[in-house]
Amino acid sequence: MFAALAQNVERVVRGKREKVELALVCLLSEGHLLVEDVPGVGKTTLARAMSASVEAEWARIQFTPDLLPSDITGVSIFNQGTGAFEFHPGPIFANLAVADEINRGSPKTQSALLEVMEERRVTVDGTPHPVPRPFMVIATQNPVDMDGTYPLPEAQLDRFLMRISMGYPDHQAEVALLAGAPTGALLDRLPPVMGRDDLARMIDFAQRLHVAAPLYDYVVRVVAATRDHPDLRLGASPRASVALLRAARVRAAAAGRSYLVPEDVKALAVPVIAHRLIVTPEAELRGRGGADVVGEVLASVPTPQAAGV
Template sequence: MTTPAVPEGIPAGVPSGVPSGVPDEVMTLEQAAWFKEVAARLVANVEQVLLGKPHVVQLALTTLLSEGHLLLEDFPGTGKTSLARALAQTVGGTSNRIQFTPDLLPGDVTGMSMYDQKNGVFEFHTGPVFSNVLLADEINRASPKTQSALLEVMEESRVTVDGVTHSVPDPFMVIATQNPVEQAGTYRLPEAQLDRFLLKTTLGYPDAVSTRRILEGVRVKSHQRTLEPILSVHDLRSMIETAKLVTTDSAILDYVSRLVDATRSASEVRLGSSVRGALALVRSSMTWAALQGRTYVLPDDVKALAEPVLAHRLVLDPEAEFDGVTPTSVVGRILLDVVPPHERLSV
């Protein structure tokens, strides 16, 4: 495993990137430079498997470093499983995959208690959810009862079985996929579950150059590729904590608040973004700024993430949907209507 360079100013014995001192400490320029360097190496490592998709990999990494979950709505065969596996290998973590089907039970996701006849006690057998990166493939094919098995773990990073709470590995991330074409035998995700996904994006098909590179490596199947870890799960936790030190001016918070309010008052929207959506936009913007090597959030960071963070949280009016209005178009119009800040408010 290649150990990333430790930025100056961090005391000995403190994991690389971990802030020290008072709770209100802000990110230093050295930490920002270190964060950008390591993040670039993480993205490049994942791109060995997922060719030609640097922006999607950055969004996935932003989700992971923001302690959120990612929803991918895309066609089959675009590399969704490869992304989850590559991301877990890059950070030295574990990954599991669940193929969601109508007959899948909640216990198949979280695990279940089984009776041990020899010892006369019930023992808990962990399910696939106990991993750093969980791929929930075609999540909308499972029944609402099974889908609800993920609600607690996505919000609190733990599961409760037979009244006993079990914590999942830290960090923990769900990458769920949906097929936007074939809807027969599927169950639409409820708004409460959609709201728990920090980001929603799509991979799309690779361009001609990337497709040719993929075809050149046809002898090796994607699941046979093993990536060298760039950093450990422990150091990943350091990056997560470092991203929380990015400065967010009051003007940025006001901007996010006005954007969220605009989603609730839009004529085409029946249900706008929740407070959780506003928090997700601020948190992911902080991480996005750190990926660029900055210690502060710009309005452009908020604009870059507004659509993937907010669009899937909107419920449109049926008449607007019939007229061809989409959540993405609504968020795009709101970004044009809501004026971003031009100066700082904090002193």
Template sequence: MNPEQARWFGENFANVVGNVERVIIGKAEAIRLAVTCLLAEGHLLLEDYPGTGKTTLARALAQSVQGTNSRIQFTPDLLPSDVTGVTIYDQKSGEFEFHQGPIFASIVLADEINRASPKTQSALLEVMEESRVTVDGQSYTVGQPFMVIATQNPIEQAGTYRLPEAQLDRFLMKTTLGYPDHEATMRILATGGSRPRSTALPSVISTSQVAEMSQLANSVHIESSVFDYIARLTAATRTVDDVRLGVSIRGALALVRASRVWAASLGRHFVVPDDIKMLAIPCLAHRLILDPEAEFNGVQAVDVMAEVVGSVPPPTERQPA
């Protein structure tokens, strides 16, 4: 990536963020993380309270990139075929026809994903990793761009199924929208909360440009000293007292992908250590498996990851090639 391409990337990124901000007020950082996740070809996990704008975020993001969006309300009786689709026999043609499920969309909101059974949750594993589903031995691609925004309610835990480590690792980032501050609340109230604001949002870039930006982000330069910093960060998570299982190599690669997009979004064609520090918690904290005793004592993975970031010194000079 050259400086001109980085500037073009940054302008398009800012346009998408600004467009989504028209309906998600006062949450610029969360929106930037969501757009970064989309362009890094990853998936986003939102652990948030009801009514904070998760569905609106998914819809606004899809509309901003000329994509489609769908919502799957996960419940205990939801079946895998309700997510992926089902093959039905057509008596007129005498052939089996595949009817696509709601997973076939650009932005898929998996609402309260931890309420579905592990069997249904596992239906997302293949499509999140390979952007395709397999039904009755036949594979179907979901297209590009493709992103799953899954939500969890941190308050109600009755009747839920904890996401397994393998599935948590499939999410590039985990973040939260949270409640708006006083100023943002006043702006929201002044609009009257009219629904047309979130349903008639114009697109600012095309899906082909999203694919082009994703490809372009892969060419953002990362020095060996920054790779060394990422390696030291992830290795440090495996030796912390309260952690039973640290960050895997998949987590380190996720941080690399996200940091390239983040750097380009700021108009740079190279990654700096501050990009890694900014993204370490959203990309890595949810991958930590804490000791049961630490969890019982109220230790949070976010706090553990913050301590790791604070204890591992960033590079201050280039390493020789």
């Protein structure tokens, strides 16, 4: 089912199998995705194709400096007929919510996503309103044009299970894109391959996969090693350990296994951990980034032997 889902999305997002699979792993881990890349490489198209493939409802929120928190969460409006306030949900009440150019919203507006990303509910006037399942925020930001933007705070970055970059397509994929039908037309005709209930069952199945004790220890050692690294001001939190394990379970299930292996953890460590790290100014001047540190950590932490796994 994972392969069928990936193939369906690839009908629109061409030449990006690895990125598509990472996005689907994030979806099936019930996590949120941050796509950081230049305009025009298919960030919103990826979100729409994922939504169309699973018969899910999607909504797009265009972040601007004048966007208000209530424009995202919804408002309570007084109904004169009933004499009571009625809650009118905002666009965040969708299965896939696309926060386009999230860093163009003010910090107050960005903070409106903190509760729903962590607790999957929105509290308005003291009343909690749960969002539907599955629920995923796919946020995009442009790393080139930084005028009029507000950097995402660490608390919000930590709530994204993964950060990926789409990148430019290779030559053959771009030629195929030009020769094929327009992307919008393909999206409109993209058939769903499963329903929301099927997706929920896949999520539950993946999280029941067996994890050997040495792998629990391995995940914690990898994450904890970032907290003492000399090139970092801030290492990864325990939330990163939970996210890495959930994503590794999905990767193992997608590969047809009922158990995890160390390669599942290693393959996802960079997209899950790197964006949570804050590099020291000295390391940044040397061109070091979070991905470099994660690579060093993976090389230094002993891998569990096959007999122990």
